[in-house]
Amino acid sequence: MIKKVHNCVIMGSGPAGYSSAIYASRANLNPILFVGPQPGGQLTTTTNIDNYLGFPTGITGVSFIEKCERQAKRFNTKIINKSVSNVYLSDKNKGIHRLFFEKEYIDSRGIIIATGSSPKFLGIEKERKLIGLGVSFCATCDGFFHKEKNVAVVGGGDTALEEANYLSKICKNVYLIVRKNYLKASKALQYRILKRKNVNILYCSNVIKIIGNDFLEGIEIFNHEKKIYTKFLISGLFIAIGHIPNTDIFKNQLYLDDGGYIIVKKGTTITNKPGVFAAGDVQDPNYRQAITSAGSGCMAALDLEKYLSS
Known part of the structure; x- marks a missing residue:
């Protein structure tokens, strides 16, 4: 039996992950999103969000992520409540990348990494x-x-x-x-x-x-x-003693800076591997805001769509 090769697999369920899922879904890429070890990311540890556009009275971090999830599901994003434990990233253009989780694996032509960072x-x-x-x-x-x-x-x-x-x-x-x-x-x-x-x-x-x-x-x-x-x-x-990007499983495959953050081509979400894109805190040591993460998630989906159609 030949296993299906997908177009878009997203790792991470924060604003970057869900934003990329919504854009990828609307582009008919049929994304699959792995929630990861901390569903919703760091936002779920925030009591209230008062600085995100469109919520004039504020919203709790948990409620915000729940709305993001519902919106992604509305566009038929498949959500898997598991974590990716290892990856094989192809060097070939239009190559097949493999993600391992528990005793299974999934293949995809495109990957969006939105695994975020963890505070020290x-x-x-x-x-x-x-x-x-x-x-x-x-x-x-x-x-x-x-x-x-x-x-x-x-x-x-x-x-x-x-x-x-x-x-x-x-x-x-x-x-x-x-x-x-x-x-x-x-x-x-x-x-x-x-x-x-x-x-x-x-x-x-x-x-x-x-x-x-x-x-x-x-x-x-x-x-x-x-x-x-x-x-x-x-x-x-x-x-404020620092953050640790969640990039351990990408070492020796993706270019990382001295702090462990994924290096992307300036002005894009493109990594050194064809078809692999990074969004949110995992590639942003400077801003680390929900709204900038969501913006880069949109960019990643658009970058992936362009890659697959080129």
Whole structure:
């Protein structure tokens, strides 16, 4: 029995994955979407989304993803609630790519990778439990909910300072908790942060305890230079120590940058393998927003359609 070769298989069920599925479906590519290990991606850990176009009163992350799924199904996207464990990516133009899941496999002429990225955690108690309940990894996503309140940002790199700068405009006080005795961020960002009067930089410090049971109430930090423990009452803790793109199974097959993100041709979603496209956070270390992910998902579907018809 000859196994069917599909036109479009999508890996990932965040905004990039569902956006590409909708566009691919409407182009009669009959896409198959693998949900992956975290259905809906990082958005499902966000309490409310207030900055996505078309939702004037906001929407919860879970509800948003549910609507994306329903829309994809409306155009007959086949959704498989499993994860791809390994891939074989062909080097040939119009070659056949193979994706393995559990004890099965599926072949396709085109693949859209929208596996996203995972935030790095501090590794302390209650950190994961209170995600969306005060603990966040995105200031532009969740900062609004802490307007005129005290918050903390963990990290000393560019991302952390960008988060702190954004929060300083809407929050009462921002505590920037830096493990080292210096900032790693660019000089321009450092200069901007040092001018913010409501940003308090706590060097040589680590968050050792999260206070609160049902929602975040505060944190305890330890200054390992002065050997001092200090408690801070805050409503938001923004962890900005980096993200890890979900690209392990693509190593040695796709070109990745030093951070592990998939490299795409500028202005497109095209990877180094014919018929393989990447969308969303898995190829975007800079913006990491739902709306930009959805946009690149659209691009990936259009790029794939063009590839198959050329």
